[in-house]
Amino acid sequence: MTTDPDRQPPELPDGPPTALDLPPADPLPEDTAKYFAVCQDKLGMVPNVLRAYAFAPEKLRAFSGMYNDLMLAPSGLTKLEREMIAVAVSSINKCFYCLTAHGAAVRELSGDPKLGELMVMNWRAAALSERHRAMLLFAEKMTERSHKIEEEDRDALREAGFTDADIFDIASVAGFFNMTNRVASATDMRPNDDYHAQAR
Amino acid sequence: MTTDPDRQPPELPDGPPTALDLPPADPLPEDTAKYFAVCQDKLGMVPNVLRAYAFAPEKLRAFSGMYNDLMLAPSGLTKLEREMIAVAVSSINKCFYCLTAHGAAVRELSGDPKLGELMVMNWRAAALSERHRAMLLFAEKMTERSHKIEEEDRDALREAGFTDADIFDIASVAGFFNMTNRVASATDMRPNDDYHAQAR
Amino acid sequence: MTTDPDRQPPELPDGPPTALDLPPADPLPEDTAKYFAVCQDKLGMVPNVLRAYAFAPEKLRAFSGMYNDLMLAPSGLTKLEREMIAVAVSSINKCFYCLTAHGAAVRELSGDPKLGELMVMNWRAAALSERHRAMLLFAEKMTERSHKIEEEDRDALREAGFTDADIFDIASVAGFFNMTNRVASATDMRPNDDYHAQAR
């Protein structure tokens, strides 16, 4: 068991969160500073995606507003289901940041470490319910060839028990990670190292 | 010149904005009603994307917050440049809604109807400046294979004169339309008919 | 509303029709000169694709012979249907010339400007008859993965009411635009500016 000498050392917790030279607003506006303190308190860290937006607090507010509505607000989808969509989409787009952070969330929310790995690696290898299979098939088609979605694709979700409001949420979450995956890759966004060992 | 009998009649201005059965909140919250009134006043219509979100005013607020920051707030990118990215990305994803609405915006902002068509059809056929070519090459790579973006791709933007804050904005706009293209296609979102004839 | 200073001025009507340095035969043979005069008279312009071939009148004759047979001769397909195939194929291949010229033809022949946009942007977003949907599905498969066409694909056309002669015509038109899209892109063929405003 040898260390690979070619690998760089782990990022310091306060290293830059992306490859862009965009230092955080200094001082942080009060609401942002408070938000980060809450993160540190509840999560033990400030997720780097938030640190990445800290150079422009109004962008951080817009991003957080959308994220919180999609992933945390009441919905016909459980939080775990929303995280499963997040990871399945991120697997297609091969986004290191989102696979790391949301893979951990799937492990945590499900209490099933293997489920997190399955979403990262290949959701088809999981023994999923019909509901979850339909949900991920739709998210996959949205990711790979959204322009070919037709009414029969929406009907497949309805047949699996989803309401039209649920379909809107599936579409919104799958769409959102098609955004963040690309922003993260475009800026070389780096996930906090803490995620890797969480909920294994 | 004959009418194709197979085509359905044009959507009524108050027809459903998507294929989902999600009627607007009734009554609309005061801020939403006011926002729609401003749209009607300034644009002559309420864009259907806003009507699509009106079933859930808090989602509408989150979406509008992000949209307005990205497309309308001060930036090192002109509004036209942001619309050019929007359309070039939407062309790859073949999103009818976004190509229609933002193609009109490119025609309007540039005063050059042909430029709008070029962004919709194939931006490489346009005689673009090096700056705009670099910008659209990056947005294209983000759309087609974001996981292969590397430092040399960001450096190409820097060499074309973009700052790191500009790169963040290019990434954010290209990312955003990779989201909205997919949400629009997933829900069969229908653009207002008015766009087609605008700024021709 | 500002003009983008990076855009080049519109092509002069007698600017070169492609990026290749191939001036027209001088003088034009009598039949070619007459053909161009008829175009000018009936269409108000000589389409640039014809000007592109004018360096080699025998090539122009061969091309026109095939074009006229496919697009204008009697067929079980209406002229509009043939133009719909032309544009749907050109949308996949992102051919600026053909989308511009034949998008205008769809608008003109249908009297429905929105139908032209739908063919350019994403035919699946159009509310098409079963006949037209089957026709465009076949043309799309021919364009994207012709080697996987099987008898069941032809049978789907027969079930939609097409005869075997119609199938030959659908295949011929879809095939033809897979040729011209590529020749136009390979030579940077430039559509006449007049098309953009036609039949809006």
Add this chain to the structure above:
Amino acid sequence: MTTDPDRQPPELPDGPPTALDLPPADPLPEDTAKYFAVCQDKLGMVPNVLRAYAFAPEKLRAFSGMYNDLMLAPSGLTKLEREMIAVAVSSINKCFYCLTAHGAAVRELSGDPKLGELMVMNWRAAALSERHRAMLLFAEKMTERSHKIEEEDRDALREAGFTDADIFDIASVAGFFNMTNRVASATDMRPNDDYHAQAR
């Protein structure tokens, strides 16, 4: 060495040339009958592509006119070079008809059976001159993603010694086989069995 019982017997020389029920014009027009007699005399067969068009003599004339100009008329490209393009394009599109007929032509014109196989299987495995490599790279890009062709692609041909007229011919031949490959696959066009053993 056993015969596979699942294979159907070889096509009779007068079996239908495609999967479409389109019997030849009866009687054939005089010029067509004469053309077929010349083929039989010089080639020992009437190529099935001509028989496929015989249901509509005017279509046959248009197709032959274009084919003969492209493949047989004087050009800066040798006939062998045009056939090499034909086969390299057909290999990408996996067209059984064109690979069979034009693979035989490459073997025949070059006197090098292995060259025919290389064009059918993978032209990159051939030890080609810079000229031929540039020519096939351009034809390949036209076939796979024509919308991304730019001036630098044309310049690569110029640097390899091709004139602008030659570039037009390369584009025309590569374009033509992108048409015929698709028409052949769409109609299940069957090559004459004689080709397989020719010039081995």
Add this chain to the structure above:
Amino acid sequence: MTTDPDRQPPELPDGPPTALDLPPADPLPEDTAKYFAVCQDKLGMVPNVLRAYAFAPEKLRAFSGMYNDLMLAPSGLTKLEREMIAVAVSSINKCFYCLTAHGAAVRELSGDPKLGELMVMNWRAAALSERHRAMLLFAEKMTERSHKIEEEDRDALREAGFTDADIFDIASVAGFFNMTNRVASATDMRPNDDYHAQAR
């Protein structure tokens, strides 16, 4: 009929079998020398793939062991069926070595030269039995997008009469050529010239 002056002369039978500078072990171990002598005796040549591995006799033994088990040992699949899979897979991967060597094997084993060409060019153009069609559809999906294989794909093979042991063999042969195709292309492995004329 002219020779193309740009083509290099045919490889000498003792020219290097790949683009890598890896001369054979000297002397060859006894078992390898004997194996090569048997090949020469029975096939009239030592296949270049074996010569390519001769620099490392233990790698040759491992490769031959796997090859012989897959292609020559008793199986529910005939040897011809295994060769059909080999060629259909190699056609997708465009491997010159494997298409040449195993195309010859299909011609030889079937006594049907056209069948060999069909496997090389496009197996869908062959008039195959349901059994063979199911077999090649599975091998194709394994080659193009193995991560999307599901139980219904295996069930399609069972319905076509294959046992689970047969499915293992189909998977193993299709997998094996996805390996050798890539190794051959990665090393520019060159098939013996003798294959081209065999069993025509």
Add this chain to the structure above:
Amino acid sequence: MTTDPDRQPPELPDGPPTALDLPPADPLPEDTAKYFAVCQDKLGMVPNVLRAYAFAPEKLRAFSGMYNDLMLAPSGLTKLEREMIAVAVSSINKCFYCLTAHGAAVRELSGDPKLGELMVMNWRAAALSERHRAMLLFAEKMTERSHKIEEEDRDALREAGFTDADIFDIASVAGFFNMTNRVASATDMRPNDDYHAQAR
């Protein structure tokens, strides 16, 4: 933290290793039984890939022979480098079995859990040496489009310090996992649950 009721319970350690009904030879041949006992002793488990082959001990011997030569025998590549190739290839092919088993091996051999995640998720996000970057670029091209590999690709490896024997090993390992990824997905091969928690 709730358990998802839709997930099936974890596989029993003696559950079937694939979706195929192929029970192990009974009794196992002596060499196989001994091999499995050694695995159990040294690894704490018999890897399911070996159990999957146990229905046909001669196939198990052929597979193990090749595997052991490639991954464990002396080579210019370290064992970690070979595992990195294995995982990077498996990431493209989205093979759950290989990503799980060999992702664990990268974590174990490197002592760097994050490196294992990077290979699974997106190797481009890792801060790799030029040597490792060149190695994985070659393996990636072999996996995605091996038919386009040319001498310049091999030269890039030579410039990164690899010998021709090393190139053979890179090609062999990348090729091998393009086989096993497909066989694993084709048979729904299930990794031992123990891997998930190893070396985190």
